Amino acid sequence: SQTIHQWPATLVQPVGSPLSLECTVEGTSNPNLYWYRQAAGRGLQLLFYSVGIGQISSEVPQNLSASRPQDRQFILSSKKLLLSDSGFYLCAWSFASDTQYFGPGTRLTVL
Amino acid sequence: DQQVKQNSPSLSVQEGRISILNCDYTNSMFDYFLWYKKYPAEGPTFLISISSIKDKNEDGRFTVFLNKSAKHLSLHIVPSQPGDSAVYFCAARNEKLTFGTGTRLTIIP
Numbered sequence: 001s002q003t004i005h006q007w008p009a010t011l012v013q014p015v016g017s018p019l020s021l022e023c024t025v026e027g028t029s030n031p032n033l034y035w036y037r038q039a040a041g042r043g044l045q046l047l048f049y050s051v052g053i054g055q056i057s058s059e060v061p062q063n064l065s066a067s068r069p070q071d072r073q074f075i076l077s078s079k080k081l082l083l084s085d086s087g088f089y090l091c092a093w094s095f096a097s098d099t100q101y102f103g104p105g106t107r108l109t110v111l
Numbered sequence: 112d113q114q115v116k117q118n119s120p121s122l123s124v125q126e127g128r129i130s131i132l133n134c135d136y137t138n139s140m141f142d143y144f145l146w147y148k149k150y151p152a153e154g155p156t157f158l159i160s161i162s163s164i165k166d167k168n169e170d171g172r173f174t175v176f177l178n179k180s181a182k183h184l185s186l187h188i189v190p191s192q193p194g195d196s197a198v199y200f201c202a203a204r205n206e207k208l209t210f211g212t213g214t215r216l217t218i219i220p
Contacts, residue, residue: 006154042212044210046209092154099157100157102147105152
């Protein structure tokens with residue numbers, strides 16, 4: 001069966017510091033991978049998605065970037081965090097555009 | 112432009128009664144609809160889905176109804192249980208998923 005991991009679970013970072021969140025999927029090959037953010041009291045906003053290694057599509061222009069260095073690894077990064085980057089970050093995977101399955105999420109607080 | 116809307120941010124239902132969660136969409140190109148359930152500080156979990164060629168899909172206590180002419184989707188939970196208390200997101204697919212803003216369901220014992 002497939003499993004999706006995210007770490008860290010929680011993170012508190014100062015404004016202006018860098019960010020690296022990692023997501024890995026087990027038990028499948030060549031999945032579609034996604035990064036979402038849920039801001040307080042809001043829905044799920046798609047940030048990036050990837051259909052293969054090195055292939056990244058950005059949905060919303062922002063202070064963040066994503067990379068997919070390996071088939072089952074998806075990384076969300078920032079060079080300098082802003083207060084507005086605080087939120088709950090979720091990684092998800094799917095077979096093609098089929099049902100998406102989410103990881104446990106990372107709670108990011110930027111102070 | 113919010114293509115998928117959940118107009119009720121919250122809903123309270125007595126245990127044992129039926130919970131009905133609603134979702135409206137605007138894009139007629141959506142071909143697949145899903146419901147997710149989310150507990151605090153956890154990732155959403157997939158609950159049930161329906162293809163645009165169907166009008167009903169049932170899985171245990173959960174039934175999803177699709178009214179394409181009205182561009183309306185609903186999730187029925189019956190009987191409602193305390194463990195159903197969570198935030199429910201509807202999502203619609205047109206290559207990618209577009210999520211609604213969620214409805215917080217509280218089941219009152």
